[in-house]
Amino acid sequence: AQSVTQPDIHITVSEGASLELRCNYSYGATPYLFWYVQSPGQGLQLLLKYFSGDTLVQGIKGFEAEFKRSQSSFNLRKPSVHWSDAAEYFCAVGGGFNDYKLSFGAGTTVTVRA
Amino acid sequence: DSGVTQTPKHLITATGQRVTLRCSPRSGDLSVYWYQQSLDQGLQFLIQYYNGEERAKGNILERFSAQQFPDLHSELNLSSLELGDSALYFCASSDLRGDTQYFGPGTRLTVL
Numbered sequence: 001a002q003s004v005t006q007p008d009i010h011i012t013v014s015e016g017a018s019l020e021l022r023c024n025y026s027y028g029a030t031p032y033l034f035w036y037v038q039s040p041g042q043g044l045q046l047l048l049k050y051f052s053g054d055t056l057v058q059g060i061k062g063f064e065a066e067f068k069r070s071q072s073s074f075n076l077r078k079p080s081v082h083w084s085d086a087a088e089y090f091c092a093v094g095g096g097f098n099d100y101k102l103s104f105g106a107g108t109t110v111t112v113r114a
Numbered sequence: 115d116s117g118v119t120q121t122p123k124h125l126i127t128a129t130g131q132r133v134t135l136r137c138s139p140r141s142g143d144l145s146v147y148w149y150q151q152s153l154d155q156g157l158q159f160l161i162q163y164y165n166g167e168e169r170a171k172g173n174i175l176e177r178f179s180a181q182q183f184p185d186l187h188s189e190l191n192l193s194s195l196e197l198g199d200s201a202l203y204f205c206a207s208s209d210l211r212g213d214t215q216y217f218g219p220g221t222r223l224t225v226l
Binding site: 030036092099100102 | 116118145149156157159160170172196204206208212213214215216217218219220223
């Protein structure tokens with residue numbers, strides 16, 4: 001069975017500081033990995049995805065994530081956080097071909113202080 | 115804007131009632147997925163349809179059902195509603211390749 005763990009429920013970061021959100025997954029085969037962001041009262045917006053190839057992937061809004069197979073991790077990073085990055089972030093894993101349903105982590109809420 | 119639309123945005127109803135949530139996928143997308151987001155269960159996959167046929171089923175209660183119509187829009191029907199069904203219901207769609215899901219804004223259901 002596939003599953004995702006996001007160890008940090010809540011992170012507070014100062015504006016301009018760097019941000020790293022942790023994600024660990026469990027999946028029997030090569031996973032498809034995603035990060036989504038949910039702003040208050042909004043839907044889920046895709047930030048980035050990893051299927052194969054280069055293990056460092058770039059996404060929208062200046063975010064990047066690194067896939068580490070040996071650690072079963074897919075951590076999300078941003079070098080300099082803006083106040084508008086305050087939101088809830090979800091890591092998700094899918095199986096790819098013929099198994100596209102997503103399993104989500106519990107989410108990490110990011111608060112940005114001035 | 116993902117291109118996925120959901121109506122209504124909010125729905126307030128009473129226990130025991132039945133409601134229908136509607137989803138229109140992105141133009142050209144054949145797959146529709148339904149997810150439930152609740153405080154205690156988080157985001158959970160309910161069901162997937164592909165070009166009108168059920169493709170995968172997740173943690174969907176027997177009181178819930180869905181269908182996808184020839185024009186590819188989908189409806190999620192929730193019946194005999196309970197307080198615990200209060201949640202945000204998301205629809206997502208994906209293209210023929212199916213590897214990336216794009217989410218709608220959600221329908222917030224409140225059962226009183």
